[in-house]
């Protein structure tokens with residue numbers, strides 16, 4: 001099968017992990033790198049070689065040999081960089097948070113449709129084996145009606161701290177960086193909430209250092225979600241229902257978590273075996289995008305545009321409720 005030729009826009013931290021996983025996908029090729037400065041792209045290429053090394057995002061986006069571009073810049077720049085790639089009719093895999101707000105996300109997706117071009121949010125968790133397995137157990141009725149979800153993500157950034165995490169101009173703060181994970185899982189498993197409550201405590205720059213969120217549903221279900229940049233949490237999750245409970249022991253967003261099932265009211269634990277990722281776990285989303293492109297799809301059937309728009313709309317409500325504002329708002 002013809003290889004899908006990938007470009008990476010923004011040669012930062014996550015781009016390195018992604019590039020390492022690209023090597024694991026047989027029909028994927030890293031063909032081009034784009035950085036603001038040529039030296040940054042060259043430095044990246046010393047670890048992850050590519051045929052084309054560009055010193056501007058424009059040069060990458062206009063490279064005719066590139067099929068799809070992975071956007072790995074800070075959230076506040078996703079809109080601008082996605083629009084640039086779409087202008088050149090490049091397929092786009094855009095990191096989370098997909099955009100700063102719903103309006104931007106809507107424009108990005110509308111433009112992709114107008115250009116008849118593929119776009120997907122890089123919500124890798126949705127494509128990881130442990131999460132797919134948990135969804136399968138839920139579909140089999142192992143949990144019953146979900147009544148409660150608790151999900152958290154917290155870490156204390158280690159030195160050198162990425163400036164974007166606290167910079168309001170770059171969309172800094174816990175919610176858009178890591179709170180997106182428990183919010184996504186609650187929406188995916190329980191649907192759009194009937195009411196949302198949220199509160200945050202600010203870091204010195206004004207962005208949310210911590211954010212606590214509660215979703216309520218007309219059927220009586222509740223989700224409690226939490227994110228923080230102030231301390232290291234287990235970052236696990238619990239999905240409880242009328243028939244049983246599923247637990248992600250730690251780092252539920254990533255492939256290192258353990259999946260446990262607690263049936264009925266008896267506190268017996270079953271460790272559910274799950275396929276282990278070969279790399280960092282991004283290989284699954286890379287493989288999925290490849291498949292979409294090879295089948296000429298313009299939208300992933302799994303991480304649909306609707307999923308991304310509901311997530312962004314919900315993040316807007318959470319931010320308005322908790323008082324998290326950015327200049328673009």
Ligand SMILES: NC(=O)c1ccc[n+]([C@@H]2O[C@H](COP(=O)([O-])OP(=O)(O)OC[C@H]3O[C@@H](n4cnc5c(N)ncnc54)[C@H](OP(=O)(O)O)[C@@H]3O)[C@@H](O)[C@H]2O)c1
Pocket residue numbers: 009010011012013014015034035036037040041072073074075077095096097122124162163164170176177
């Ligand atoms: N899926 C995941 O597991 C995961 C994990 C971490 C982060 N992320 C997401 O990935 C995105 C990037 O995060 P990161 O941790 O890789 O960030 P980072 O290390 O700070 O890198 C961001 C890159 O963006 C480029 N950039 C362009 N304009 C910039 C500006 N004005 N200020 C700073 N950087 C600028 C830079 O690349 P050049 O100088 O090379 O052009 C920089 O290296 C974020 O949206 C984040 O939420 C996802």
